[in-house]
Amino acid sequence: MHRSIALIVLCILPLGCATHTSLQHTPAAIADAGLNRAPIARPTKGDPAAEGYQANVCHVGPVIVAGQPTQATLERLAKEGCTLVVNVRTPQEMADRQRVPFDEAAVLKNLNIEYVFIPLGGPNKEFPYTPEATDQFAAALARHNSGPVLLHCQVGWRATNLWTAYLIRTRDVPPAEAIADGQQMVMDTPPFETLAGIRPEYVPAPKQE
16 A cells, blocks of 8 residues: 655755755853753653653652643642742643643642743644743743752643753753653654754655555
8 A cells, every 4th residue: 555745854964965054043142051051851641640640750860850740749849849830731621620620821830830831732723832932941940059840731732842942942952862851751743843942954755555
């Protein structure tokens, strides 16, 4: 059976398949501050049920990339020294008490944890994936010198894409290496490229017999 040609394979310069265009990177003053200077760790997967996340949890050094945490999880993180939570879910998601049965912003305020809200996605793409979102995340990390810190969405997909974009845009990790890390977590190819500020070229998938 022949497979129709589809634009699904991302090939970036380090892989030798195609080229990409780099755009402006995160400002140097941000990239050289706080946790942005921490050693880059390889991701390790945790147990979301045991750790109190709706789905998926990965640890990358001091940063936890995960799905929606429970209120009890946030309270535990506060005791463990967490000072930052970055949420990339949409306002509509966070206002739905069937899906999130507590006010995350209010809980974090009471716990004295900085809460940074960077909505991404939405049914009508109201909150686009942009390099500015990545810079906002990097700026948040720049204000904190130790972890743990939490980056989350609903199941970890958007959070992982943002983390992968951050590695490329702010930490100058080669795209192929950052993508490999992201794919160990909860990432598909897009939308990290628009978050990272690169323009990848897509090539046809090979025909399969």
